[in-house]
Each structure stands twice: as structure tokens, then as C-alpha cells.
Amino acid sequence: MTTAPELVPVPTEDHAETAVYRRPLLEVVKVSKKFPVRVGPLKREYVSAVDSLSFSVDHGKTLGIVGESGCGKSTAARLVVGLLPIDEGDVIFDGVNVRGPRQMRQQGPAEKSLRRNMQMVFQDPHSSLNPRSSVGEIISFPMKVHGFPKEEQRERTSWLLEQVGLHGNHASYYPHQLSGGQRQRVNIARALALSPKLVVCDEAVSALDKSVQAQVLNLLKNLQEEFGLTYLFISHDLNVVEYMSDTVCVMYLGQAVEICDSEGLYHNPLHPYTRALLASTPVLDADAPRIDVPPLEGELPSPLNPPSGCRFRTRCPAAMDVCAEMAPVVTMPEPGHRVACHLYPETAETTVDPDFALRTIAAREPVEVAV
Amino acid sequence: MAIAEPLAGNAAAAWLASDSPTRPESYMQAARRRFMHSRVGLVALAVLLLLVVVSVAAPLLTPYDPSIGQPAARLRPIGSPGHIFGTDEQGRDMLTRILYGGRMSLIAGLAPVLVATVIGTILGSLSGFVGKWVAMLIMRTMDMFYAFPAVLLAIAISASLGPGLINQIIALSIIYIAPIARVAEAATRRIVVAEFIEAAKLTGAPTWKILFTQVLANIFSPIFVYSSGLVGLAIVTAASLSFLGLGVRPPTPEWGFMLNALRGTIYVNPWVAALPGFFIFATSISFNMLADSIRDSLDVKE
Numbered sequence: 001m002t003t004a005p006e007l008v009p010v011p012t013e014d015h016a017e018t019a020v021y022r023r024p025l026l027e028v029v030k031v032s033k034k035f036p037v038r039v040g041p042l043k044r045e046y047v048s049a050v051d052s053l054s055f056s057v058d059h060g061k062t063l064g065i066v067g068e069s070g071c072g073k074s075t076a077a078r079l080v081v082g083l084l085p086i087d088e089g090d091v092i093f094d095g096v097n098v099r100g101p102r103q104m105r106q107q108g109p110a111e112k113s114l115r116r117n118m119q120m121v122f123q124d125p126h127s128s129l130n131p132r133s134s135v136g137e138i139i140s141f142p143m144k145v146h147g148f149p150k151e152e153q154r155e156r157t158s159w160l161l162e163q164v165g166l167h168g169n170h171a172s173y174y175p176h177q178l179s180g181g182q183r184q185r186v187n188i189a190r191a192l193a194l195s196p197k198l199v200v201c202d203e204a205v206s207a208l209d210k211s212v213q214a215q216v217l218n219l220l221k222n223l224q225e226e227f228g229l230t231y232l233f234i235s236h237d238l239n240v241v242e243y244m245s246d247t248v249c250v251m252y253l254g255q256a257v258e259i260c261d262s263e264g265l266y267h268n269p270l271h272p273y274t275r276a277l278l279a280s281t282p283v284l285d286a287d288a289p290r291i292d293v294p295p296l297e298g299e300l301p302s303p304l305n306p307p308s309g310c311r312f313r314t315r316c317p318a319a320m321d322v323c324a325e326m327a328p329v330v331t332m333p334e335p336g337h338r339v340a341c342h343l344y345p346e347t348a349e350t351t352v353d354p355d356f357a358l359r360t361i362a363a364r365e366p367v368e369v370a371v
Numbered sequence: 372m373a374i375a376e377p378l379a380g381n382a383a384a385a386w387l388a389s390d391s392p393t394r395p396e397s398y399m400q401a402a403r404r405r406f407m408h409s410r411v412g413l414v415a416l417a418v419l420l421l422l423v424v425v426s427v428a429a430p431l432l433t434p435y436d437p438s439i440g441q442p443a444a445r446l447r448p449i450g451s452p453g454h455i456f457g458t459d460e461q462g463r464d465m466l467t468r469i470l471y472g473g474r475m476s477l478i479a480g481l482a483p484v485l486v487a488t489v490i491g492t493i494l495g496s497l498s499g500f501v502g503k504w505v506a507m508l509i510m511r512t513m514d515m516f517y518a519f520p521a522v523l524l525a526i527a528i529s530a531s532l533g534p535g536l537i538n539q540i541i542a543l544s545i546i547y548i549a550p551i552a553r554v555a556e557a558a559t560r561r562i563v564v565a566e567f568i569e570a571a572k573l574t575g576a577p578t579w580k581i582l583f584t585q586v587l588a589n590i591f592s593p594i595f596v597y598s599s600g601l602v603g604l605a606i607v608t609a610a611s612l613s614f615l616g617l618g619v620r621p622p623t624p625e626w627g628f629m630l631n632a633l634r635g636t637i638y639v640n641p642w643v644a645a646l647p648g649f650f651i652f653a654t655s656i657s658f659n660m661l662a663d664s665i666r667d668s669l670d671v672k673e
Contacts, residue, residue, distance in 0.1 A: 083569055115575035128566035132398065132588035138567075141584065142574040174398050190570060 023095050024056035025230045026198055031079055031089035033072075037304065047303045049075040051254040052089070057198070057247075062224065062231040064245030064262065066238055066277070070300055072254040073234045074123075077202045080232060081118050093118065094197070116146065119191040123203035125183035129175040135161070135186050136171030142193040160189040163226075165219060181212035188219065192227070200232045205240060217243060238281045242266050250274045253303055253311045260337040270339040272316050310342065318343060405668035412664025415657040422654060426473030435464040437471040438622035449642045457643040459629070460636055465643055469650055472624035476651070479536070479609035479618070479625070480602045483543030488598045491548045495555025495594075496586055500563055501578065510556060516549035525608060529617035539618040543605050554597045558590035592669045599662030603655020610651075626651050 031053050034046040050072040057063040065073050078084040080091055082099055091099040098114055119142075122128035129138055139160055140153040148156070158168030164185040175183055184204065191199050201220065205213040217240065223229060233244045241248055241262070248265045250258040250273065258271040269275045276296045298315050301307055307314045313323035320342060328340045331350040344350060406412055425432060440462035447458040456465035498509040516524065528542035562568065563586070571581045610627010612618035619625045621632075626647040633644040 078569075081573060083572060112575055115573065118573075120570065120573055122566040122570060124566055128570060130567040130585055130589070133585075134397070141571065141576075145574045145576040145580065172397065194574070 025059045025094055026080065026232065027056040027090075027092040028054055028076075028080060029090045029092065030054050031076070031091065032087050033075055033079055033084060034087055045304055048254050048306065049303065050079060053251070053254070053256055054089075055247075055249050055256065055259060057230055057232060059197075060224070060228050060230055061246040062233050062244050064241035064248045065232070065234045065251055066236065066241045066248060067251035068300055069236055070303075071251045073236075073251055074202050075254075076251070077120065077200045077232065077234050081120050081200055082114075083120075112146070116194040117197045118200070119194065119196040119198070120200045120202060121184075121187050121191045121204040123206055125180045125187065125207055126175075128187050129183055131175055133174075134171065135166075135173045135175070135178070138175075138186060139171070139190050139193055142190065146194060156193070157189075160192055161186075163192065163223065164189045165215075179212075180208050181216060184208060184212075184216050185219065188216075188223070192223065195227070196229070198230045198232065200234070202234045203236070204233070206235060206237065213240065220244070238266075238277060250277070253300065253306055255311060255340070257312065257341065258337075258339045260339075264334065264337050268334070268337075270333060270337065270344060271312075271341050272318050272343070273312050276315075276317075310340075402668045406664060409664040409668060411660050412668070415660040415664070418653060418657045419661060422473055422650075422657075423477065425470055426477060429467070429470035429474070432470060433464065433467040435467040437463065437467045437624045439463065446636055446640050446643070448640055449646075456646055457640065459633060459643065465646055468624040468629060469626070469646060472626045472629055472647065473650070475536070475619050475623065475625040476606050476609070476627065476654070479539060479543070479627075480606035480654070482540045483547060483605050483609075484598050484601045486540070486544040487547035487551050487601075488594065490544070491551030492555045492587075492590070492594055494548070495552035495557075496559045496582055496590060498552070499556040499559025500582055500586060506556070509552070513549040513552050516546065521546045522608060522611060525612060526615060526617060529612050534617050534620060536619055539609055539612050542612070542617075543608060546608075547601055547605065550601075551594065551598060555590055555594050558593045559586055562586055562589045592666045596662045596666045599658045602658040603651065606651050606654060 031050060032048070033050040034048050036044045037047050039045050053072070053076055055063060055065075065076060067073050075084065079086050079099070082091075086099050090097050093114065094117070096110075098110075129135075133141070136154075136157050139157045140148075143153045143156060157171055161168050161170050166182060166185055166189070170178070170182070170186075175186070178186065184207075187204075204220070205216050208216060220231070221244070224231060231244070233241060235241050235244075245262045248260060248262045249256050250265070250271065252273050258265065258269070258274050260270075265274065266278065269278050273296075280296065296315055301311070301314055307324070309325050310316070310319075310323040310328050313319040316323065322342050328342045329346050330338050330340045331344045331346050332338050333344045333350050429437075440458065442462050444454070444458050445460060445462040447454050449455070449457045451457055454464050454466070456469060459465055459468065494509050494513070498506040519527075525542045525546050528545055529538055532538035532541060568581065568585055571585045576584075607627055609618055610625065610630060613620075613625050613628040614631040619628065621628065629647040630644075630651070633647070637644040
């Protein structure tokens with residue numbers, strides 16, 4: 001897996017055909033996941049946790065996923081890294097299809113190198129570290145599994161600790177002797193132990209105090225710069241996602257409703273859900289333009305039987321008759337800004353290739369021009 | 372001492388800044404320190420150690436033979452000259468029999484629990500970790516053992532294997548596997564949802580490695596507490612088996628069997644008749660208290 005990523009022309013409509021682009025590091029294509037729920041002694045129903053989710057992340061970039069709790073963000077993260085099997089769809093990592101339906105793990109060396117390249121930073125600083133292991137044991141465990149020599153394990157562990165702003169001596173501490181922020185740093189060090197290309201951060205700072213959050217976010221940014229990491233950054237906190245992400249994907253009830261580069265999304269949200277989310281976010285800047293949208297009413301509908309048509313229509317201030325009848329198609333009312341909403345009907349200018357709907361991210365730099 | 376706090380902070384910072392090899396207290400060191408501060412645990416440990424030592428050293432401590440009595444000196448009360456604990460219905464020195472009996476009782480109590488803990492932990496943690504059909508197979512099999520009253524099952528197994536200490540241990544091990552497996556399974560299921568298990572899975576580590584390195588240390592304390600409570604029970608059950616001729620055979624002394632044999636003399640010499648029971652009680656409660664305080668010292672309080 002050390003071969004250079006292939007360079008392929010990406011059939012996106014927003015770029016000239018002559019340019020050749022580097023393939024995204026991670027492509028998630030129409031991934032769905034349903035969980036069985038027992039509703040009677042013999043009857044089962046299915047909760048659709050993630051429904052036809054597509055996105056992609058370029059090398060060295062960050063894709064943020066935002067949404068209310070219960071919208072399928074964490075499930076999406078676990079589907080990508082392979083902690084949960086996928087029902088439908090594909091995950092393509094570095095040009096290789098690594099996870100398909102019913103295929104939890106690849107076999108042999110391919111899986112092993114995949115494991116090295118995809119790691120995760122977990123949410124809960126308490127349950128993500130084994131209380132019975134020292135920090136050193138926690139960080140060196142992935143290296144042990146991958147057969148690093150003892151000496152290298154030890155050296156790399158203290159090097160990693162220094163990279164995340166701790167001291168090498170912290171290796172002999174136990175998790176309960178550390179603060180929440182320090183634990184999250186250990187969590188990050190463990191994720192980096194195998195030098196991954198992709199790090200999935202599942203609510204990595206949600207459990208921390210604001211001041212500590214800022215430190216950890218900056219640490220993540222610095223590490224990204226230094227090691228060329230690619231992040232899939234999942235959070236319910238819009239401010240945090242804006243700070244971290246190049247591109248943001250807004251999820252509602254298992255579906256992506258809007259994908260855009262973070263600048264465009266925060267200044268010009270298109271989907272009514274995104275608008276409501278942004279309007280409900282406290283802003284410290286008194287001069288900041290306010291989005292005048294009434295706050296969201298009601299609860300997230302049960303994913304057991306989601307609303308017909310557009311899933312957001314039950315809480316949408318702009319709901320129309322058509323919303324109940326059919327699910328909206330993904331359109332691109334502005335360059336690189338995709339949205340799934342009936343307010344933005346499909347026309348010749350806004351149409352998006354359905355295969356790439358909500359998938360490719362906007363800012364793509366050509367690396368080479370074909371003849 | 373208002374400045375105590377900042378000083379401590381600075382000291383910690385200074386230690387971190389230096390490349391000093393000093394380590395903070397390790398997990399086991401902390402557990403040992405906490406245990407050394409628990410009075411109940413230390414007393415229980417001392418009682419158990421004393422019992423083990425005197426049982427092992429029995430021949431050095433008493434001049435009598437545990438299986439030969441003097442018919443003339445039957446049923447002497449406690450405190451009789453030459454027989455501090457009196458004599459039993461066959462005129463055998465009670466102290467001698469208690470000391471020798473301790474050997475059998477401790478073996479009969481500890482060995483089955485030890486065997487059952489090892490097997491039950493493996494089965495339970497595997498079942499709790501893997502789930503699905505593996506759990507179905509293992510736990511439903513365990514449920515089958517629950518369908519029989521434990522003592523009856525032990526009698527049935529002992530009877531089919533034949534009398535003797537080893538067979539008794541096998542029978543008792545089998546009946547304790549099921550409850551220990553249940554405790555282990557419940558503890559494992561609580562732990563497998565933790566994110567550090569997901570992190571371990573993400574490294575691509577094989578299941579057995581995750582079980583041994585991540586799960587086992589975390590389910591140890593509930594299993595340990597439960598198992599040590601079984602020791603007292605195992606001693607009593609072993610006694611019942613002996614009474615039925617399925618365990619240690621008379622005249623070899625064993626606390627449970629002695630208790631049964633002295634039943635008839637309870638109106639004649641109640642204190643002597645109760646002695647084996649007192650030792651079973653003391654052993655059992657010491658194990659429970661030791662287990663409790665070890666659990667407390669192992670507990671990492673956040």
C-alpha cells in the first residue's frame with residue numbers, strides 16, 4: 001500500500017475535462033446501514049441509521065460532518081473504519097474498494113495495511129482508554145499488534161507523547177491520573193501510532209471544556225500540517241466543525257442534506273435545516289450577520305419510520321406539498337455547493353451526476369494537466 | 372499552608388520537565404498500598420494464612436493421630452487437659468482433626484473454585500465478547516446446568532465418577548463453572564461496548580489478543596469477588612458429598628464431614644459439635660472479606 005495514489009480524471013462537472021486530478025483519499029459511495037429492532041416476539045423492523053450517504057475527502061484535507069445527535073454521524077464513522085459492516089454501498093480508500101456490503105474485513109496483508117492507514121480518535125476520554133493499562137501500554141498496543149520491535153515501540157511511544165504535547169514520562173501514568181484533555185491527547189497519540197493517512201475524529205472534543213477544546217483542536221490542526229493527515233471530523237458543534245473543516249457535510253436523519261466548502265456553507269447556507277442549525281448557534285461577535293430563521297421545532301422524527309419524501313419536511317419552515325411526495329434530488333445551485341432540497345429544483349445548470357451527488361468536494365486542485 | 376497547592380503543581384511540572392526516571396505509582400503499587408491500609412482485609416488475610424500454615428504443619432503441632440481415638444476419652448469438652456478442643460465421638464483429639472481436616476477442606480474449597488474460575492472466565496468472556504451464536508451455544512449450555520439443583524448435580528457427577536478427593540473436585544468444578552461463566556459474561560458485555568475495545572479492534576488485533584490484553588484485566592475484579600464467595604460454599608458442599616460417601620472417606624478428617632458426624636452429640640457436647648462449623652464459617656467469611664477488600668483496592672476511583 002505504499003504505492004503512490006493513482007492520478008485519474010475525476011468526472012466532476014465543475015472542472016475542465018482536460019485536468020487530471022488526484023483521486024480523493026477516501027470516497028464513500030451511497031453507503032447505507034440499517035439496524036434491526038425487535039418490535040414484537042417475532043417481528044423485526046429496521047432503523048435506517050445511514051441512508052445512501054456519499055462524500056469524499058481529498059488528501060490532507062478535512063471533511064466535517066455535522067448534525068444533531070442521532071443523525072447517524074457516529075454510525076457513518078464506524079462504517080468507514082470498518083467497525084460496523086456496511087449493508088449497501090462502498091468505501092473506497094486510496095483508490096481501492098475496501099469495504100462493501102457484508103464484507104467487514106478484507107483478508108491478510110491488505111487488511112493489515114488498511115488498519116495502519118485508517119485510525120480513529122474516540123469521543124469519550126474516559127471509556128476510550130483502558131483503565132487497567134498505562135499510557136505507554138495504550139499507545140504501544142497498536143505497534144505491538146503490528147509487530148514493531150520492542151525498542152522501537154518504546155522510542156516511538158515517547159516521541160508520540162511529545163508530538164501530542166505530553167512528556168515522555170507520561171508513559172508510566174494510568175488514565176485516571178490524567179485530566180480529560182491529557183487523555184484526549186493520549187487518544188490522539190494512539191491513533192497516530194501506526195502513522196495513518198486517515199484519522200476519523202468522532203466527536204473528539206465534545207467531552208472537553210471549551211478552553212481545552214481549543215488546545216486539542218489546535219493540536220489536531222498542527223498534526224495535520226506536520227504529517228499531512230486527512231481528517232474525517234465529526235461533531236455536533238458547528239463552530240468546531242467550521243474551524244476544522246475544508247468541506248462540511250450536514251446530515252439529517254441518516255442522510256446528507258448539504259455539502260459545501262465550509263466558507264460557503266457558513267456564509268450562504270441553502271438547506272432550511274442548515275439555516276436553522278446556524279441560526280441556533282450562539283455567536284459571540286455582536287456585529288456578525290444574523291440569519292433570521294425561526295429555531296427548529298419538535299423532535300427528531302423516529303428513524304423507525306422516517307417521514308415520506310423529504311425527511312426534514314416535518315420540521316421544515318418551508319415545507320411544500322411536493323416534499324411529502326418525493327425525496328428531493330441533489331442539485332448544485334452554486335458551484336461546488338450541493339444540496340438536497342425541493343427549494344432548489346433541478347435545472348440544466350444545477351444538475352449533478354447522480355453517481356457523484358453529494359460526493360466529490362468542491363475545492364480540487366489539479367496536480368497535472370493532461371495532454 | 373495556603374501555598375501548598377501551587378508548590379505541588381510546580382513540583383509536578385519540575386518533575387515532568389526533568390528527564391528523571393522517577394515513575395508515578397503504578398496501578399499495582401497503588402492497589403497494594405490501598406490494601407495495606409485496609410484493616411479488615413489484612414485481618415482476613417492473616418486468618419487465612421494462619422489456617423493454611425497450621426494445616427500444613429499439623430503433624431508438628433499435635434502429638435495425636437487424627438484417625439485413631441481413645442474410646443475411653445470420648446466426648447471430652449473443650450478445655451480438657453491434653454485436649455484443648457475436646458474429643459469427638461470416637462475419642463479422637465478435636466484439635467488434631469481440625470488441623471488435619473483443614474487440609475482437605477481448604478483443598479476441597481479452593482481447587483474446584485480455581486478450576487471453575489479459569490474455565491468459567493474463558494467461556495464467559497468469549498461468549499460476552501463474540502456474542503451471536505457463540506454466546507448462544509455457550510450460555511444455553513450453561514443454562515442446562517442451572518436446570519439441576521447444584522448439590523444434586525454434584526452428587527450425580529460424583530456418583531458416576533466414583534468416590535475420592537479428585538473426583539469430588541471435578542464434580543464441584545463442574546457445578547461452579549456455570550455461575551462463574553454468567554458473571555464473566557455479564558462483566559464482559561459491560562466492557563465490550565467501551566471505546567477502548569473499539570480502538571483495539573481498529574488495530575486489527577485478533578480476538579484472543581484483545582480478550583487477553585484488554586478485557587481480562589477489566590473483568591477480573593467482579594469474577595474474583597464472586598469466586599471467592601464460592602469458596603465457603605464449596606467447603607460445605609464438599610462436606611455434603613463426603614457425608615454421602617462420595618468425597619473424602621472416613622476416617623480421614625474433613626470439616627464438613629466432622630460437622631455431620633458430630634450432629635448426634637450436639638445435646639451432649641454442643642461446643643465441640645459446633646467447632647468444625649465455626650472453622651468453616653471463619654474460613655468462608657475470611658475469604659469473602661479478603662475478596663471485598665482486594666476488590667476495593669483494585670478499584671480505580673475516578
